[in-house]
Amino acid sequence: MALRELLRVPVGRPVDLSSYDTSAAAPSSGGPADKAAGVRATALMEPALAGLQERLYAASTAGDHRRLLLVLQGMDTSGKGGTIKHVIGCLNPAGCRVRSFKAPTAEERAHPFLWRIRRALPVPGEIGIFDRSHYEDVLVARVRELAPRRDIDRRYGQINRFEKSLADEGVTVVKVFLHLSYEEQRKRLLARLDDPEKHWKFDPGDIDERALWPAYRQAYEIALERCSTEEAPWYVVPADRKWYRNWAISALLLEHLRALDPQYPEGDFDVAECRKRLLAE
């Protein structure tokens, strides 16, 4: 069974995150059995990913409008940055558009919440990567009550219509929730404290957010339930083990790119004639 079938959040059904594994016990997840196998399997996917990325880009030069958008969401330390470094880092940067969304600026707040998202989308042939996204507007915004509840409740439908329009324009939207356990987050925050070169990643406010863990979990469950659609499904990736996370996201990307099956365009010129001209000069 393809990994995207296994990890996909079914459309229109209640979501209970406690029923989703965070540590990826190997047999049930269909993945590699241990770290060594996982790292090996991930490395083996790199050439295929790079090849498909080049085809996607090449096809766009001949008018193919398709592109891919990887949306990464998850609690602090769940591995959004690590995924970009290790998985996206194996791709050609010329074809990647990485955007990290922080708390909105004054200018961004003056616009509808999807405004800054639309400006960061990948163009045809590219792979776009969002480190956080428009989902923050129904996650932290819901938990921290940054907008009236009725506005937030309206956003799920706005998001679904927006993502449907992306799909119509040839954007394959792959939304990944990095599913981390409360205990693993504690370990990772402690590890940041232990290393002075990681202090810049640490914010004491992250500890306050942990107190809101159940509220965040509920906000994620609502978002996954309401916004896992046929056009833009959510995938829940167990994130407690970094090697499994890297393997799973590589595999998800590979499956989606293979399904797109982009092709090198054929040249619309006379090869023999061009060769002759080049040699004659």
Next chain:
Amino acid sequence: MALRELLRVPVGRPVDLSSYDTSAAAPSSGGPADKAAGVRATALMEPALAGLQERLYAASTAGDHRRLLLVLQGMDTSGKGGTIKHVIGCLNPAGCRVRSFKAPTAEERAHPFLWRIRRALPVPGEIGIFDRSHYEDVLVARVRELAPRRDIDRRYGQINRFEKSLADEGVTVVKVFLHLSYEEQRKRLLARLDDPEKHWKFDPGDIDERALWPAYRQAYEIALERCSTEEAPWYVVPADRKWYRNWAISALLLEHLRALDPQYPEGDFDVAECRKRLLAE
């Protein structure tokens, strides 16, 4: 002697590109002696480059406004794309902002030529990479007479003032001219013709451009002469050998990042207190 001293175009002196080597005979260029040594030396720089990139990014989270902009210019097949794939590909994509400039769109043509450039600049902590740049507006624009000559002549000063303002804002501008020989370009174009999977990179118009080689060379000489400044010098990188090009650009980046010497910011929180709170939850 640092490579940036060797490859830098002196400020305010006439430029004769025929006096610059395209093939990088090892002894005079101060580089590795052969391909094997070059590939090895380039790989050895990767950890240092990645480390400095992380420090640059980390420093920006504490208010350091510095960033780096690598401008890549050169004739077709000179290796702009190859540099991005092989050199920039070793960096963390989260901290890179790659932008490729094609012929301007209708919207871009409706604005001053620097408009689209300003919108693509790296933000603090990032490494920006331009595949072609505002220099096209004094290169192809000059050769193909896409604007009145007096407008083009005014652009050199506009570019220098623009780049000076970048430097004032903390942007280290590294401008690289990939110096390719006429013969090597012929070989690379023929190689693209020989491989159907590379036909998408080939445009018969590239052969027409070759007929304008002397005019392009002169346009480059003028641009390098007028726009190699203290604030934003030009570097001429011999580009006939890909391994040398990758080595030289890695070394240039490394020298500039080392000179910036970005530092991990110190945490402004009580580590012991934070650890206690995390363990108590």
